Amino acid sequence: MKPKIFIDGEHGTTGLQIRSLLADRNDIEIISVPTERRKETAARAEFLNAADVAILCLPDDAARESVALISNDTTRVIDASTAHRVADGWDYGFAELDREQPKKIAAAKRVANPGCWPQGPIATLRPLITAGLVPADYPVTVNGISGYSGGGRSMIEDYEAKGEDAPEFLPYGLSLQHKHVPELRTYAGLSRDPIMQPAVGNFAQGMITVVPLQLGGLERVPSGAELHATIADHFAAIPGSVVEVAPFEAAERLPDLQPEQYNGTNRMKVYVFANDKRAQALLVAVYDNLGKGASGAAVQNLDLMLGLGS
Structure with a gap:
């Protein structure tokens, strides 16, 4: 049966x-x-x-x-x-x-x-925290943008009714009590609450999450290549993984790095950008908030x- x-x-x-x-x-x-x-x-x-x-x-x-x-x-x-x-x-x-x-x-x-919002940050942070490259008590901040479908039927109806008059970029969670914080903290392996600063864009679905890292204050500062290799090794070891890790390369901007890139799929793509001289990095994830999210x-x-x- x-x-x-x-x-x-x-x-x-x-x-x-x-x-x-x-x-x-x-x-x-x-x-x-x-x-x-x-x-x-x-x-x-x-x-x-x-x-x-x-x-x-x-x-x-x-x-x-x-x-x-x-x-x-x-x-x-x-x-x-x-x-x-x-x-x-x-x-x-x-x-x-x-x-x-x-x-x-x-x-x-x-x-x-x-939840859709925690998945990208968890995907990028957990391998680094598990490997000890980023400490569990690191003060994590998450930024990003998601399509309005993430707000459910009422937000979908509101955005579609307003059409071109709908907000192009609408930050929310400004009370710093985003409902996904416990989930992100637990599964990323953090020992303190992160700050989540999400936003809604005037497009139906898709999303990008960004975790900026100030690495200069760490006892041992990892290079961008180390961060990338650790994340890539993590996903390579998981059977059936639908998470792809982009090549590690310097770029001012990437034309295909946009929130609707994987709409209609269950895929996620992770990017690591870094400036080793500044001891700074960005962990970026792109996926469909209604797909992988x-x-x-x-x-x-x-x-x-x-x-x-x-």
Whole structure:
């Protein structure tokens, strides 16, 4: 029998993307609550318990409710919300976290899908912190820009309604309480909270994250080539990695370094730029906030859990 997949919240932004990615698959069966029963808690419980894997595309409280509705010990869960990303008993669904993570996801009963904003910084920082080139207590700052689809249906409708009058660059998280800070701190291996300064751009999807590093104050200052080699070795050691590391080269600007570069894919590309004389570096990641940052990662995790190829 084909594994049964239930997408709880399939009509939201992430749910629709996942449904689209799975639409042509003949190795799984998608089950859905009938339209007339969508608002019934009992119907959700029925389908959650009938699924081999339930993918939750819901607000945090609703995601917690869905998990509580599962009364069997067979339904496995991928949660795309923030609710369980640093919770005990949940494995983190960034398969490229380290070489053991794909195995952990494959064996997991509960997988917390990563947030879009932390993935790029985690991808670039974790290898360096693990290798000891950047200390765990380094005062990390994350900058970047994402398409407006990252704000969900309300932001999508607002931007599309305003058209050319929508903000080209809209910083947010100015209260310095971004909801992804605990996730970034935990999985990058940081011992102190980073500053996250995200922004929304007037384009639908795609994103760039940037982590600037002032290396001059470190006890031992790594070169840009060392940073790059460490990150490249990290991803080369992970089976099935979809993260590509760009060649290490000096550049004032790169024409293809733009946030929509990998739209519609589950890929991520990482860049290291450095000025060794100044002891400074930039760690850059480009990926689709709805791909590797959400729905694409969920499908990647689903395939690992089921032992299937997409």
